[in-house]
Amino acid sequence: MAEVRKISRPAAQAHLKKLSSRGMGRYFRNKGFAIGEGGRAYCRHLIRKHRILETYLCRVLGLPLEKACEEAHNLQYHASEELVERLCEVSGNPSRCPHGLEIPGRV
Numbered sequence: 001m002a003e004v005r006k007i008s009r010p011a012a013q014a015h016l017k018k019l020s021s022r023g024m025g026r027y028f029r030n031k032g033f034a035i036g037e038g039g040r041a042y043c044r045h046l047i048r049k050h051r052i053l054e055t056y057l058c059r060v061l062g063l064p065l066e067k068a069c070e071e072a073h074n075l076q077y078h079a080s081e082e083l084v085e086r087l088c089e090v091s092g093n094p095s096r097c098p099h100g101l102e103i104p105g106r107v
């Protein structure tokens, strides 16, 4: 994880411990992180948000795909569920994002 997200090892460990404390999974010192049910549901929820935002930004607002993906990444952590669901409707309830990936259903 530290490598993928380009953050330091202690920062990654602190982050994983925080996720554990929120019931996302379990962190094992020097062994890694086992994602739990809560973590899986959260990932799904975040992926849904990302792909809906990206679809809206790309298809409705006409942003280039790369830019739409970047903006969606920033917005996904802040946009409320109501806003995202509204954008989904306005975008025609898409089943796939502009990358061609499936948009998971609501949890």
Ligand SMILES: [Zn+2]
Pocket: 050, 054, 068, 069, 070, 072, 099
């Ligand atoms: Zn994307």
